[in-house]
Amino acid sequence: MVISIAVHGAPYASAGSRTALRFAASALGLGHRIHRVFFHHDGVLAAAGQGVAPQDEEDLHAGWVRLGESHGVELAICIANALKRGMLDEAERDRYEKDAATAHPAFTVVGLGQLIEAMTESDRFVTFAA
Amino acid sequence: MVISIAVHGAPYASAGSRTALRFAASALGLGHRIHRVFFHHDGVLAAAGQGVAPQDEEDLHAGWVRLGESHGVELAICIANALKRGMLDEAERDRYEKDAATAHPAFTVVGLGQLIEAMTESDRFVTFAA
Amino acid sequence: MATLHLVNKPAAWEDCHPLLDAEDAVLLIEDGTYLALQALSGAALYALEPDVRARGLSQRIRSNIQPASFDDFVRLVERCERVVTWSA
Amino acid sequence: MATLHLVNKPAAWEDCHPLLDAEDAVLLIEDGTYLALQALSGAALYALEPDVRARGLSQRIRSNIQPASFDDFVRLVERCERVVTWSA
C-alpha cells in the first residue's frame, strides 16, 4: 500500500512526531511504501539540524534523517509553517538573507500543494496530531 | 515592584508568548522592573533568529528582541530545553560543533538555577503557560 | 486580594474553580476567555479585553465578568499576593 | 473495518465516542492510552503497547482493550478504509 503521513506536533512538546516515526518504520518493514511525510504546524521543528538531544533521550531528529536517507522517504516541511518558525533550507536562507540554514538537508521545503498531492496519491493518509 | 516572567509555549503553537510580551510591556510602562523573562519548555523557540514572520502576523520574536534591547530586560532561555530544540548561542554552537548559532544574541542561554533565582529575587512571578 | 488565578483554556476551569477563595481574582486570558460565555462564580472575575475582542466575544460576555486591559492585568498582579496559572 | 479512530488524549474521547460505528476500530495512542483505565465501548478497542508500557498501564488496562504493536497499528491502517485522528 502507499501511505502518507502528516506530523503536526513539535518533537518534544508532542509525542506525535515519535509515534509517526515508529509507525513509518513499521509500515516500511511490512512492505508498504511511504509516499511522503508532511510536517505541518509545529511538526516542521523535527527538521532542526542544530538540536542536541539529551544523552538519555532518543534523538528524534536523527531518527527522521535516518529514515529519510536509508529508505528514500520524502520528508517534506510546509514552507509557510517552516518560515515563521525559523526552519530554512539554503534557498530560503539566501532569499531572506538570514545567516544560517536551520533545516537539515534530508528535509525538503515544499508548499501546501504537496500535502494535498500526498492525499491524492496515497491509499491511506494518517495524521499524527499534536 | 520587581516582576519576573516564565514563558512556556512556542510562539505560534501557544498564545502565551505574545500575552507575556504585552504583559511585560505594560508592566514596564507602569514603572515596574522586569528582573528576568525565563523561556522554558517550547518557550525557548521565541529566540529563533531565522524566523520570517508572515506579513499579516505580528513578528513576536522581533517584539521580544525590541523589549530586551530597548528596556534592558534579560531574556533568558533554559539551556537544557534550548539545546534539545536546536536553540544555540555562539558558545553552544562551538561546544557542540554545529554550523550555526540559532538564538538571537538578545537572548542569553542560562541554567535552571536562573529560574529559581528569578523567583527569589522578584516580588511577583507570573507563569504564561503553553 | 489573595491569589490571582490565570486561566488560559476552558478545560482549566475544572481544576481552578474548586480552589477559589472569595477574596481571589480570576483573569481569563487567551482561549480561557471563552469561559466568559458561561455562568462562572467563586471569585472576582475578569477577562483580558484584547483576547475577548479577537474572538468576537465583546458583546457576548456575561455581565459579572469585567473586561481588563493589559494595564489592568499588571494592577491585578500588583494587588494579589501571588499568581497561579491554570492550563489544560 | 470501516474507519480507524486514533485517540491521542483522554479529552478527545468525548468527541470521538459519539461518532463510532460498530464496525470501526479505535486505537488509543500516547496519552490517549490512559483511557484504557476506563470502561469504553462502541467499537473494537486497541491500545498502543509501547505507550501503555511507558505509562505503567500494562497491568491496569481493561480486559476489552487489546494491546497493539506498531506492526498491529500498520495492519489496522491497512484493514480500515480511512483513518481519523482525534486530539484535544
Add this chain to the structure above:
Amino acid sequence: MAKRILFLLNRAPYGSTYALEAIEAALVAGVFDQEVSVLFSGAGLYQLLSEQDGGAVGGRTVGKMLGALPEYGVTDLFACGPSAQRLGLTGNDLCLPVTWLDYTEQKSLINRQDIITG
C-alpha cells in the same frame, strides 16, 4: 479520480495558530480538483463566531479567512449540532452559513470520505 477529503476542524482559533494553518490547507485543497468538505466540531465552532478581530492579538481574522472557502471551491461546510448546543451557540452567532449535522449524519459524512485530516 477526485478524492473525498474532509477537514475536521475542532480547535479554537487564536489560542494557537493551528486553526489558521489548517484553514490554509483546506483553501489549497479547494484549488486542487478534489471533493473537499469541512466539519466544524467542538471548540472548532468558535472559528465561525461573528465579530472576530484577529488584529486585537496581532494576527489575521480566522472568521474572515473561512469566508474565502467558497471562493476556493469549498462549499460543503458542516457543523456539529450537539457541539453547538453544548457551547450555547446557534446559527445566528456564526459568520458563515453551515449545514448542521447530528451524530448520525456526521457518521455517514465520515464514511463517505477517502481522507480525513485536521
Add this chain to the structure above:
Amino acid sequence: MAKRILFLLNRAPYGSTYALEAIEAALVAGVFDQEVSVLFSGAGLYQLLSEQDGGAVGGRTVGKMLGALPEYGVTDLFACGPSAQRLGLTGNDLCLPVTWLDYTEQKSLINRQDIITG
C-alpha cells in the same frame, strides 16, 4: 530569606516533555535553600503511577525522576485527593508516598506560597 515555592504539576508524563522538564526545575529548586513543595493534580497524578518504563518510548522514566525529589531536599509532596478519586487511583497505584489534600487543604497550601509555578 527563603521563599515558599509550589510546583503545581498537572500534566501527564510522556505525551509531552513538559512534566519531565518541570520536574527538572523542581529538583534545581530543591538545591537552592528555598521551601519547595510539589502538588500533583489532575492528569499530573499519572506522573506518580508505579511500573512506568520511559524506555518504551525512548526517554527517561518520570516516576523514577520524581523519586529523586527527596534527595534534593524536596520532601513536601502533596496530591489532590478529588483528582485521584476522579481518575480511579489510590495510594497503592503510586510509586512515591504523598500527602493527600482535599480542596480546603489545597487552598491553604496555595495561600501559604510566595510563588506558584508549573
